[in-house]
Amino acid sequence: MSAAPALSPRDHAAVPVERALHKLRAIPGGRRRLGTTAFGLVMGGLLVVGLLLVLLLNTVLAQGAFAIHTLEQQATALEIQQQQLAQEVAALDTPEALRQRAEDLGMVRVDTPVFLRLKDGKVLGHVTTVPGTRAALPTVTTSAPAPSSAAASSTAGSTSATKSSTSKAAPAQKKAAAGDAAVPAPEGAEVAAAGGGSSGAVSDQAKPVTSGSGQ
Amino acid sequence: MLMVMTLIVMSLLGARLVELQAVTADGTATLAESQRMRTSVDLAQRGRILDANGAVLATSVIARNITVDQTLVKDAAAEAEALAPILGADPLELERKLAGTKRFAYVARGVTPAVWEQISALALPGILSESTTKRVYPSGSLAANVVGFVGRDGRGLGGLEYGQQDLLAGKNGEMTYEVAGGGRRIPTGQEEGVNAVAGSDVTLTIDRDIQFEAQSAIAQRVREAKADGGTVVVMDPRTGRILALASAPTFDPNSPGSSDPADRNNRALTEAFEPGSTAKIMTMAAVLERHVATPTTRLTVPPTIKVADKLFHDAEDHPTEKLTLTGVLAKSSNIGTILVAQKLTPDVLYGYLKRFGIGERTGMGFPGEARGFLPVPSSWSGTSLPTIAFGQGLSVTSVQAASVFATIANDGVRVTPSLIASTTDSDGTVHQSAAPATRRVISPSTASQLRTMMEAVVSEGGTAAGVRIPGYRVAGKTATAQRYEPSCKCYKGYVASFIGMAPADAPQLVVAVSLINPRNGHFGGAEAGPVFKDVMSFALQAQRIPPTGTRSPVTKLTW
Numbered sequence: 001m002s003a004a005p006a007l008s009p010r011d012h013a014a015v016p017v018e019r020a021l022h023k024l025r026a027i028p029g030g031r032r033r034l035g036t037t038a039f040g041l042v043m044g045g046l047l048v049v050g051l052l053l054v055l056l057l058n059t060v061l062a063q064g065a066f067a068i069h070t071l072e073q074q075a076t077a078l079e080i081q082q083q084q085l086a087q088e089v090a091a092l093d094t095p096e097a098l099r100q101r102a103e104d105l106g107m108v109r110v111d112t113p114v115f116l117r118l119k120d121g122k123v124l125g126h127v128t129t130v131p132g133t134r135a136a137l138p139t140v141t142t143s144a145p146a147p148s149s150a151a152a153s154s155t156a157g158s159t160s161a162t163k164s165s166t167s168k169a170a171p172a173q174k175k176a177a178a179g180d181a182a183v184p185a186p187e188g189a190e191v192a193a194a195g196g197g198s199s200g201a202v203s204d205q206a207k208p209v210t211s212g213s214g215q
Numbered sequence: 216m217l218m219v220m221t222l223i224v225m226s227l228l229g230a231r232l233v234e235l236q237a238v239t240a241d242g243t244a245t246l247a248e249s250q251r252m253r254t255s256v257d258l259a260q261r262g263r264i265l266d267a268n269g270a271v272l273a274t275s276v277i278a279r280n281i282t283v284d285q286t287l288v289k290d291a292a293a294e295a296e297a298l299a300p301i302l303g304a305d306p307l308e309l310e311r312k313l314a315g316t317k318r319f320a321y322v323a324r325g326v327t328p329a330v331w332e333q334i335s336a337l338a339l340p341g342i343l344s345e346s347t348t349k350r351v352y353p354s355g356s357l358a359a360n361v362v363g364f365v366g367r368d369g370r371g372l373g374g375l376e377y378g379q380q381d382l383l384a385g386k387n388g389e390m391t392y393e394v395a396g397g398g399r400r401i402p403t404g405q406e407e408g409v410n411a412v413a414g415s416d417v418t419l420t421i422d423r424d425i426q427f428e429a430q431s432a433i434a435q436r437v438r439e440a441k442a443d444g445g446t447v448v449v450m451d452p453r454t455g456r457i458l459a460l461a462s463a464p465t466f467d468p469n470s471p472g473s474s475d476p477a478d479r480n481n482r483a484l485t486e487a488f489e490p491g492s493t494a495k496i497m498t499m500a501a502v503l504e505r506h507v508a509t510p511t512t513r514l515t516v517p518p519t520i521k522v523a524d525k526l527f528h529d530a531e532d533h534p535t536e537k538l539t540l541t542g543v544l545a546k547s548s549n550i551g552t553i554l555v556a557q558k559l560t561p562d563v564l565y566g567y568l569k570r571f572g573i574g575e576r577t578g579m580g581f582p583g584e585a586r587g588f589l590p591v592p593s594s595w596s597g598t599s600l601p602t603i604a605f606g607q608g609l610s611v612t613s614v615q616a617a618s619v620f621a622t623i624a625n626d627g628v629r630v631t632p633s634l635i636a637s638t639t640d641s642d643g644t645v646h647q648s649a650a651p652a653t654r655r656v657i658s659p660s661t662a663s664q665l666r667t668m669m670e671a672v673v674s675e676g677g678t679a680a681g682v683r684i685p686g687y688r689v690a691g692k693t694a695t696a697q698r699y700e701p702s703c704k705c706y707k708g709y710v711a712s713f714i715g716m717a718p719a720d721a722p723q724l725v726v727a728v729s730l731i732n733p734r735n736g737h738f739g740g741a742e743a744g745p746v747f748k749d750v751m752s753f754a755l756q757a758q759r760i761p762p763t764g765t766r767s768p769v770t771k772l773t774w
Contacts, residue, residue, distance in 0.1 A: 065395075069399050084327075094354045111748075113762075114686070115759075124762050125686035129573075
């Protein structure tokens with residue numbers, strides 16, 4: 001606290017009463033009072049504005065409700081559409097459908113599994129040729145590059161490439177994480193009748209090899 | 216005059232006001248509330264059933280039930296005529312459903328929203344709909360005997376749909392809220408209730424590609440052999456995971472009602488039959504484990520043998536043969552098996568069978584699974600030991616039999632078979648299935664010896680030379696068992712089976728094939744062998760299992 005408090009109780013008592021009264025005087029005029037009519041108008045205005053705001057709020061809310069309702073309907077319609085499309089995809093995606101399409105392309109089942117080991121380019125398993133004549137490659141070659149180009153583009157040993165081409169075998173490349181030997185993956189070249197497509201990565205640096213195509 | 220009129224009108228209004236506000240206030244308020252309050256059931260989405268790679272085997276979609284208020288229907292015949300082409304139903308049958316005095320009845324259940332749109336566009340009086348969900352199986356009969364099916368109310372009635380009902384179903388919610396005239400929710404209105412909790416997804420160990428191959432192979436073989444049915448089990452012996460579980464004939468879970476109830480069972484788990492010669496592998500396991508004989512032990516096998524007044528034959532008559540123990544298994548000699556089994560006590564043989572899991576459920580928790588049958592030694596007669604040693608007088612399911620071979624494939628450790636890999640809550644939390652129980656049944660060296668002996672079965676001179684897969688070492692065992700028919704308490708027909716594994720020196724797959732009552736022949740190697748070869752060679756490719764590159768050891772079958 002500072003050393004000199006301005007007013008102690010004693011100081012109060014010391015101020016003469018007359019002087020204090022003398023200092024009081026009426027404030028001139030004062031604020032003008034609002035007339036009764038004007039007051040009513042202001043209150044009425046406030047009420048109207050308030051009511052309008054409430055109305056606006058309700059309208060906005062109702063509009064929101066309408067929007068929600070429409071959007072919900074839209075969401076349901078889209079969900080139904082999505083379900084329908086998912087079911088169509090599922091029908092095309094079944095192993096049965098895939099096998100049928102592979103067979104339509106002239107692919108045949110491989111009864112003796114053969115693998116190409118990327119590490120040393122060794123062909124594992126018993127390589128066989130498929131009986132029957134070789135089907136012409138489909139004109140729409142979206143997913144089937146020629147076996148020879150697939151073999152040539154692989155960096156695997158030349159022995160395996162020779163073996164592959166002589167036995168009409170195409171290395172089947174799937175979504176694969178190759179081990180220590182990375183091979184540029186030609187898109188497609190599916191394993192005949194191997195069904196469900198890309199199902200996981202190769203864990204042992206070996207890939208199944210198809211035995212060519214026949215009709 | 217005007218005053219009087221005004222007074223009267225005002226009094227009437229006042230009276231009405233008093234009536235509404237004081238006399239009938241409660242009733243009016245309740246009526247108003249009941250008109251704007253709606254309670255609707257919030258349907259819980261049923262969980263999906265997925266294969267090991269996430270392919271959908273069972274899912275639920277939005278659908279509608281078509282209902283009718285018969286009192287509002289004016290011309291049932293005309294309405295039925297209009298509905299028939301959209302619903303693809305018989306007009307007369309529809310007319311019967313529409314005519315009457317009921318306020319509520321079902322016309323069609325689970326139609327697609329598109330169908331309902333067509334119907335609703337016709338604005339037929341009395342025809343209404345309610346929202347529902349429908350269970351769909353996109354792949355039809357694929358893995359149907361594992362997945363199961365649901366009833367009209369959407370509850371599981373068979374397979375895992377039944378077994379995992381509580382997990383799949385989730386919990387329905389119920390919402391009460393205020394609606395405006397057009398059925399829209401009042402935004403500031405009161406609202407209360409609980410939201411639905413969606414069911415969990417169930418991920419199986421089944422690989423649908425292998426499953427499809429197994430199903431189509433066994434279905435074709437059943438047709439060719441004019442058999443009553445067949446099963447295929449594909450298993451990873453190291454993890455116990457079932458990769459395929461096929462049962463033929465099968466059914467379409469999208470319309471279970473149109474199938475034979477017997478075809479809806481999972482025969483590989485619900486039907487037990489005498490294993491026949493595949494049981495010899497357990498006898499051999501006990502013999503090797505107890506050092507009664509070795510794979511090269513020389514045995515002189517007579518054409519017949521008499522045990523406790525009963526004369527036993529082999530499947531084919533033969534003169535006295537000089538076979539090694541491996542030869543006894545390769546040629547599936549009953550008499551040779553009896554000769555070595557007699558050196559075991561009933562308790563020892565029983566003990567090994569029990570440890571291989573015979574006579575007890577596999578532990579997979581599949582509904583309706585059979586236990587099989589294994590009599591306790593105290594009830595054995597003089598002929599029990601020899602008959603049980605070659606697979607008669609006990610019964611097993613296909614999965615139990617596959618599990619025996621998986622134990623040998625897994626170096627003697629039995630891993631409890633499993634079908635469910637994980638479950639996923641509606642909030643995305645994945646719960647991996649608990650690690651399966653394991654137990655050691657035989658030593659690794661005995662298991663390895665047994666595999667070498669079983670390689671002889673598929674060698675030249677064995678009973679299943681036809682099942683060899685070029686490039687791979689395959690081990691297995693054929694069986695031809697007489698089939699016990701409970702209805703006549705007699706033997707009737709056969710069960711032909713082949714159970715094998717590959718690669719024999721480091722097995723990664725076990726495939727068990729059984730054919731029930733084939734009519735064109737009954738030898739396991741010829742009947743079930745081709746299916747084994749098909750499924751095994753496909754599964755080796757699908758699972759990316761290359762050949763080991765080793766050669767089968769040459770084993771002597773005779774001496």
